[in-house]
Amino acid sequence: MSKGKVWLIGAGPSDPGLFTLKGKLVLEQADVVVYDQLVGDGILKMIPKSAEKIDVGKKAGNHKVPQEEINEILLREALNGKKVVRLKGGDPFLFGRGGEELELLCENKIPFEIVPGITSAISVPAYAGIPVTHRDYSPSLHIITAHRKRGSEETVDYKKLVALGDVTLVFLMGVGALNEISQGLIEAGMNKRTPAAILEKGTSSAQRRVVADIETLPKEAEKYNIGTPGIIVVGKVCTLAEKFHWAEDRELGGARIVVTRPKKRSSKLMEKLYNLGAEIIELPAIETVSVQSDTLNEMIQKINNFNWLVFTSAVSVEILFDYLKSIRMDIRNLVNIKWAAVGPATKDAIESRGILVDYIPxxxxxxxxxxxxxxxxxxxxxxxxxxxxxAAPPCVKALRQEGFNCDSMAVYKTEYEENEEIKLRVQDIVAFTSASTVKGFVRTMKNIDFKTVTAVCIGEQTAEEARKHEMKVAVSEKASIESLTEKITEIYNIMKHREKN
Structure with missing residues (x-):
């Protein structure tokens, strides 16, 4: 068996928008993914279902799997001929122990590539409104790890850091050592009033910042119960956070939205919510699968006998046109037929094929x-x-009851996706676009109290399914992605207002 290959990929700080294009491209082709706890949920959702996932749970001060064993895992999987991705938070070479993981691979002549990632040392302060360098405040940036190798007696040389003058110091993996950092810098001669900040869960919807001075920062961090992951920034640039903060100011800044639409159909909703500042968690609850039968073929062969083609979803439009292409039927054969769509998304799907819709309610x-x-x-x-x-949809029953000659043709079926359960927070919002997505969500989330779920739904049929499980339900004004986005924004602002008061 030929040897496989290992890619060390930096996943960035958390926000999937900061994941590199090359990192995503390689990840999507992986056979095995070995990942840390600091990798964001949005990036983990990019791992292909066909890939084996190995959680090594690595974060500062808490290694589920020892580093030596991680090295062995990478070697073993590569020797088995696999495409192995080692997915690491931040950048693999910035205190990520990427160099250690390469040593064993080199000894065994395993080919590898490095895909750099955006480090939290720069991105997290940026999301908090802190530029790590500024000509009027700091001419240089110095990144320090506060976490030492187990058993090492080496300590941070605070005197050398203080001697650098008015610079920016960024301490990674230092939340647990904040008191020591504060005391060490002051004892080394740093002015007690030097601005400093601690930044928690940067670039995620849960990010928080506390800005104080180097003397009072430990007490302020304790007051606000700041936890990990977090970084510490010391220097005059910290004063700019009050002026330059931006992430939480976006319409959905601080919101985390769970999107349950089928993966192939979720991009428009996700894009709109992400552009408004939300953190998106993909949990595709259903998948639509085309159904092709002899009956469909017979119906298509006599399609010109029909005066109207009626579509109850965009997916049915796509499946029909894909089928017409597969049997080499030209759409010019559909002359003199009128087209009806249940809503804007279905209408857009038809008109994107060059056919104008005759009726939409x-x-x-x-x-x-x-x-x-x-x-x-x-x-x-x-x-x-x-x-x-x-079962035949309501429109078919209603047309037949009025005496119209109405045939129906099932062209797809809904299958429920198998998903890993996610940790849902009380302040999260779940977006549902059909009753099926509600059912799929409930099948996945077996261990939660659905009374705590805030559900924003398209249409009353979807809302009714959510109410069966006693969710807190809001319904968009119209059955469209735009209206759903507006309702999510409205509900989030109400929740944020309640939290403040």
Whole structure:
């Protein structure tokens, strides 16, 4: 068996938007991913389902798996011919022990690559509004680890750091050593009033900052119960945080939203929420799978017998056109047929194929679709409705009850995704776009009290499913991604206001 290869990839501080393009590209092709606890949830969700995941739980002062064993894991998997990704928080070579992990690989002639990551030493202060250098405040940046090798008696040389003058000092892995850092710098001659900051969970929705001076910072950090992961910044640049803070000022700054849409269909919602400052957790609760049968083929062969094609979802549009392409049927064969869509997303899916929609209801649901069609159809019209597998949707029943010749064709089915359970916080918001996504979420989250879940839903049918589990439910004004985003923003602002008061 030929040898595999190892990639040491820096995952950055937490925000998946700070993960490099190369890192994402390599990660998506991995056979095995060995990762630390400091890797953000959004990045972990990028790991392909086909990859084996090995959690080595490595963070400052707490190693679930000893470093020597991690080195052996990388070697073993590479010798088995695997593409191995070692996914590390921040940058693999900045106090990440990446060099140690390479030594054993080099001894065994295992090929490797390094994919640098954005270090928390720069990105976390930036998200807190602290530029680590500034011509008027600090000419240089010095990054120090406060965490020493186990058994080492070596200590930080505070006198040399203080002798550097008005510079920026960034201490990584130093939250537990804050008192020692403060005392060490003061005893080495640093002015007690030197500005300093401690920054917790930087670039995530839970990020917090405490700015004080080097003498009082330990007490202030204790007062606000600042924990790990965190970094300490010392220098005049810390005073700029009050002027330059920005991350929490965004409309959804500080929000964490769980998106349950199918992975292939979640990008638009995720993009809108992310651009407003939210941290996104992907939990695709369902997957839509096309259903092809002899009946579908028969129906398509006589498609010109129909006056109207009606679509109850965007996915049914995509499946139809993919099928037409697979059987080499030209869309010019669909002349003189009218097209109806249940809502804007479905309408966009049709019109992106170069066909203008003839009817869309004012309210985006099956009942409104049927009611609107009944008012404009001719009694001798033949209608074909594309549906999901299962019971006929309300619009089909309503059209048939009015005496219209209405056929329905199931073109896809919904399957529930197998997901790892996530730790849901009380302040999190879960976005649901269908009753199926609610059911899939409930199947995954087996160990929580659903009464604590804040659910923002598209449509009353989705909301009703969420209410069955006693979730706290809000419903978007319209059945669209734009309206759902607006409702999420509204609910988050209400929650934030309550928290302040």
């Amino acid at each position: 004012e309210e985006y649901n099956g009942e409104a679709l049927a009611k609107g069609l009944i008012s404009i159809l001719n009694k001798d019209d033949n209608i074909l409705v594309f549906t999901p597998e299962g």
